[in-house]
Structure formats: structure tokens, C-alpha cells
Amino acid sequence: MDAASNRGVDEMASLLERAVYAPVNARFKVYMIDEVHMLTNHAFNAMLKTLEEPPSHVKFILATTDPQKIPMPAVHIVAHLQKVLTEEKLGFELQALRLLARAADGSMRDALSLTDQAIAYAAGQISEEAVRGMLGALDQHYLTRLLDAIATSDGAEVLAIADELAARSLSFLLALQDLSTMLHQIAWAQVAPQSVLDELPEAEDIRRFASLFSPEQVQLYYQIATIGRSELGLAPDEYAGFTMTLLRMLAFYPANTAGARPTIAASQASQASQASQASQASQASRPVESVPELAQAAMPNPVDVSTPIDSLMALGFTEHDWPSLVARLPLRGLVKELAYRSELVRIEGATLTLKVSVAQLAERLQVEKLRTALTEYLGKPLKLVTEIGAVTQTAAVLDAAQNVQRQQAAEQALAQDPFAQALMRDFDATIVPGSIKPVQPTNISNI
Structure with a gap:
């Protein structure tokens, strides 16, 4: 819009009426107003409120050679307030003016109005404490x-x-x-x-x-x-x-930051680690159990990071333990999908071979990220190889099976509940199909 030839209040009112409607096929409406200083006072006053508090979908770009008419940076407002108060021979603290400029939010008119209020509130001496009290700002x-x-x-x-x-x-x-x-x-x-x-x-x-x-x-x-x-x-x-x-x-605390401060979660993690070490010490004195029992017992405790990758088989870690290991890895996005929907088919020294049914998940970037996560978790470098083929024992398959079991258990528990049976008997009530949702299991170690 050329403000030099569209400088009246009617043109500005028409523009503002259109601005309130969100764009149809874009994120923002952008209005570029050239020679904005040529607008009449009535036209500029009509758009001033919209400029100060524009709708979230509207952006204004103003070009002018008269910066006194447009919203100003806080540093310019502070400089102007300093000049005005110095000429008026009124005392002030610089931090107090910064607070007034921030409260004005780019409007010199509002900044001057707030300054008048501060002069009256502080009895002439504009101090930071007085301005904070007037604005309700935090000390x-x-x-x-x-x-x-x-x-x-x-x-x-x-x-x-x-x-x-x-x-x-x-x-x-x-x-x-x-x-x-x-x-x-x-x-x-x-x-x-x-x-x-x-x-x-x-x-x-x-x-x-x-x-x-x-x-x-x-x-x-x-x-x-x-x-x-x-x-x-x-x-x-x-x-x-x-x-x-x-x-x-x-x-919350960033996990990869050195010198982490102690927190409730860290204290619980330390206690869990001590309990895990005690459990491992007690299991070391017992005969080696069968593979399924060992895999089930290992699920609550992470693999010892000091364990060399080539000795996992010696400790009883097999391909069947892959889903439980995957569940403990800090993964997200496509890398998590790769881990959850893959099956560990072979362990050969420091090389793990995974089978994946979806070729797109086995792209090099995802495989490298999964290898890095495994290396960090196990504490030893390893090599990760992928194959494309049908899978059966994956974390996703086991999760789905467990969800089915929880759903069946929830439906059976409600059907056998005496209160629910009384409602169905006395009031001819029925259970809406699909309305029963099992309660998700809680990991006590995370409480």
C-alpha cells in the first residue's frame, strides 16, 4: 500500500477490516505500507491500536523517513525519556526508564503516559523501586x-x-x-x-x-x-x-551435562542402582537359569555398561533379550521405530545383525543413530548390520501382545465385578463395546 496516495482514514479502515480475517493458504498476512508518514493523523490513529496489538496472523512492514510515528525499539524510548526528564530537571534512575520502556511495548505515547504516572507516583524522583511498585514488576x-x-x-x-x-x-x-x-x-x-x-x-x-x-x-x-x-x-x-x-x-535436568546437581530423581536412580548391584551379586552365586527366565529377570535392570559386547553371550544375553534392551534405550522418532520393529537374529563378537521388515526404516542414518545409542548404553563399540525380511520377535510385537492381554484382563475384571453385575441385573445396564480401557502399568522405580 502506498500511503502517499492512500492516506485517508477510509483506506485505512478498509485495510483493517480485511486484516482481521486469517489467510486462506498461508501462515501470515503481510502488509507493506510505504511512506507511512504521509498518512493523515486520523488514518494513523485508526491503525495505531492494531499496530500495537496486531492479530497473530498479521505482520506490518512500515517504510518511513519519520520514525517518530511508528513503534520504537526500547533503547530509543529510553534515550528519549532521558532527554525529556533531563530538560524537565527531574531525577530518574536508568533502570526505571528501562522498565517504563519495556512496559510501553514500542509505543512512545504510552511511555510518556507511564512516565507521567511514575512522576506522580514517586513524587518527582523516578526510582526503580517506585516504578516496580507502580507497574507491579518483580524486584x-x-x-x-x-x-x-x-x-x-x-x-x-x-x-x-x-x-x-x-x-x-x-x-x-x-x-x-x-x-x-x-x-x-x-x-x-x-x-x-x-x-x-x-x-x-x-x-x-x-x-x-x-x-x-x-x-x-x-x-x-x-x-x-x-x-x-x-x-x-x-x-x-x-x-x-x-x-x-x-x-x-x-x-528436570539435562542428562548429558557434567556435574549434575542432586535431585529427587537422581537420588531414586542411585538407590535403584544400588539395589540392582545387590541383585546382580546375589544372582552371581546361583546357577545359570534358562534363557527365557534370564531374559525376564533382566528386564528391570539395564545391561552393565562395563560388560564387553563380545561377552554378552557368555552372560546369557541372547537374541530373545533384544526387546527388553530396546525398551530401555533413550530413542525417538524413526530410530525408535527401527529398534522396536526389528529382530536381533545374530550376535557375532562385536557385530549385531538385525532383521527389519520395512526397508525404509533401515536407512543408513537411522542405523547409525541406533548403533551410537547402543554403543553409549553398553559402553563398548559395536557394529550393526541390517537385513530385510519377515520378523516375529520384536518389541512392537511383544507390546501388542501385552496390550491384548491387558485388554482381555480388564474386560474380564469388569465382567466379574460385583458392582457392575448388580447394575446390569437391577437396571438392565450394558457395557458399551470398546469403552473399557486397561490401566497402564506403572514403573515403581520411576515414582
């Missing part, structure tokens, strides 16, 4: 305490901080937003330390957390915070949604 001290508590897995301190925020009626939505912003700054401090400006009040804390957390941790916590913020409206209340988000940060 930086709470963020540093939260991250320190998460770093030490101090759940009691995390809950105490959440209670303090609730007692002060601070916004949990803004708390997650500020936490995401700080994690973003920490992530960049790890990659580009010069990105942390010394004039930032939180610069020292950002650098400290950049060395305290691994890059994988920061990325994980950032994702948890942003997802938790988007799900806050789905929670029973904001307090529950906020605290559950923090609990995720305490519960």
Missing part, C-alpha cells in the same frame, strides 16, 4: 533468590519465595516473564560475555549464574519458564501454575 532480588534456590535444589526456599510473591500480590505472569528475560541474558552471557553491560544492576548476578549453570540448563529452564507462562491460564490458579513451573525446574 530483581526475587529472581536471584529463585535461581540460587534452583541451583541448590532447595525446594523449601523456592516455595517460600512463591509465598512472598503471593503475599505481596505480585503478578506471577510478570514473574515468569522477568525470569525468562534474565535466563535469556544469562544464556547470552555464556556465549558472548561482552553482551552484559556493566551499567545493568543485575550484571554481576548474570555473570555469576552464567558460570554456575551449564548452557543446557539455561536453555531448559528458559523453555520451562516460557511454556509455564503460556500455560498459566490453564492452571487451577496462578499460584499453582507458577509453583508447578518452578517444580519442573527442580525435577
Whole structure:
């Protein structure tokens, strides 16, 4: 749209009426407005609200030689507020202006309006504390305490901080937003330390957390915070949604990061490992059992990573144990399908031969990824060979058989339930075919 020749309010109203409808065959509607400064005041005011809060499917590209009329970057808003307040001889703190600029969300008009409110609220001296109180923004001290508590897995301190925020009626939505912003700054401090400006009040804390957390941790916590913020409206209340988000940060940890902090899950894993070692020690003193019994007993415990691949057969590991081993591998996507739908047909030294019924699953990329996962899990390098043919003993086949057994058991249990029998007898009730769903088994070691 050429704003120089379509500068009236009628043309702009027509454009905005069309903008509200989602595109038919694309993700976005993109409006390019050239010479946008040529729009009349009424036309620009008509589109101003849409520019500040556009629909998710609309993108505006504005070309102008008059940047005073369009949404501005926060750094420009801060510079302009500094100039205005200096000329008005009003005291201010730079961090307070940054908060006002972020709250204005690109609108200089809103920034000036918020600044007027801050002057009245703070009785002339625009301080960071006053602006935070006016906006309901989170004190930086709470963020540093939260991250320190998460770093030490101090759940009691995390809950105490959440209670303090609730007692002060601070916004949990803004708390997650500020936490995401700080994690973003920490992530960049790890990659580009010069990105942390010394004039930032939180610069020292950002650098400290950049060395305290691994890059994988920061990325994980950032994702948890942003997802938790988007799900806050789905929670029973904001307090529950906020605290559950923090609990995720305490519960999850990148698996491949060195120096992992102790967590509840890690403690349980350690206990399970000790129990597994005790079980293996007791089994070592007993005679070797038959292959099916050995395979069944080995399912809860992973293969010892110190076991050389060429000695698996000596320990009784056979082709029949492949489904139980596959179930414990951390696989996903096509690699998981390859493992679940393949059958181990031979073990020859350090070479495993798999038979696959679907040739597309046996492509080199999937096979290499599966070989890497097996090597990491077993602790020894190995070679993986695939063949195309009919399969019988796969993890997918066994899972399907177990699902059928669970379904039959659930249907039989309901049919024999006295309460269900009474309902059918007294009220002529019937069981809707296909409505019975078996309860999925729970792995106690994961609780």
C-alpha cells in the first residue's frame, strides 16, 4: 500500500477490516505500507491500536523517513525519556526508564503516559523501586533468590519465595516473564560475555549464574519458564501454575551435562542402582537359569555398561533379550521405530545383525543413530548390520501382545465385578463395546 496516495482514514479502515480475517493458504498476512508518514493523523490513529496489538496472523512492514510515528525499539524510548526528564530537571534512575520502556511495548505515547504516572507516583524522583511498585514488576532480588534456590535444589526456599510473591500480590505472569528475560541474558552471557553491560544492576548476578549453570540448563529452564507462562491460564490458579513451573525446574535436568546437581530423581536412580548391584551379586552365586527366565529377570535392570559386547553371550544375553534392551534405550522418532520393529537374529563378537521388515526404516542414518545409542548404553563399540525380511520377535510385537492381554484382563475384571453385575441385573445396564480401557502399568522405580 502506498500511503502517499492512500492516506485517508477510509483506506485505512478498509485495510483493517480485511486484516482481521486469517489467510486462506498461508501462515501470515503481510502488509507493506510505504511512506507511512504521509498518512493523515486520523488514518494513523485508526491503525495505531492494531499496530500495537496486531492479530497473530498479521505482520506490518512500515517504510518511513519519520520514525517518530511508528513503534520504537526500547533503547530509543529510553534515550528519549532521558532527554525529556533531563530538560524537565527531574531525577530518574536508568533502570526505571528501562522498565517504563519495556512496559510501553514500542509505543512512545504510552511511555510518556507511564512516565507521567511514575512522576506522580514517586513524587518527582523516578526510582526503580517506585516504578516496580507502580507497574507491579518483580524486584530483581526475587529472581536471584529463585535461581540460587534452583541451583541448590532447595525446594523449601523456592516455595517460600512463591509465598512472598503471593503475599505481596505480585503478578506471577510478570514473574515468569522477568525470569525468562534474565535466563535469556544469562544464556547470552555464556556465549558472548561482552553482551552484559556493566551499567545493568543485575550484571554481576548474570555473570555469576552464567558460570554456575551449564548452557543446557539455561536453555531448559528458559523453555520451562516460557511454556509455564503460556500455560498459566490453564492452571487451577496462578499460584499453582507458577509453583508447578518452578517444580519442573527442580525435577528436570539435562542428562548429558557434567556435574549434575542432586535431585529427587537422581537420588531414586542411585538407590535403584544400588539395589540392582545387590541383585546382580546375589544372582552371581546361583546357577545359570534358562534363557527365557534370564531374559525376564533382566528386564528391570539395564545391561552393565562395563560388560564387553563380545561377552554378552557368555552372560546369557541372547537374541530373545533384544526387546527388553530396546525398551530401555533413550530413542525417538524413526530410530525408535527401527529398534522396536526389528529382530536381533545374530550376535557375532562385536557385530549385531538385525532383521527389519520395512526397508525404509533401515536407512543408513537411522542405523547409525541406533548403533551410537547402543554403543553409549553398553559402553563398548559395536557394529550393526541390517537385513530385510519377515520378523516375529520384536518389541512392537511383544507390546501388542501385552496390550491384548491387558485388554482381555480388564474386560474380564469388569465382567466379574460385583458392582457392575448388580447394575446390569437391577437396571438392565450394558457395557458399551470398546469403552473399557486397561490401566497402564506403572514403573515403581520411576515414582
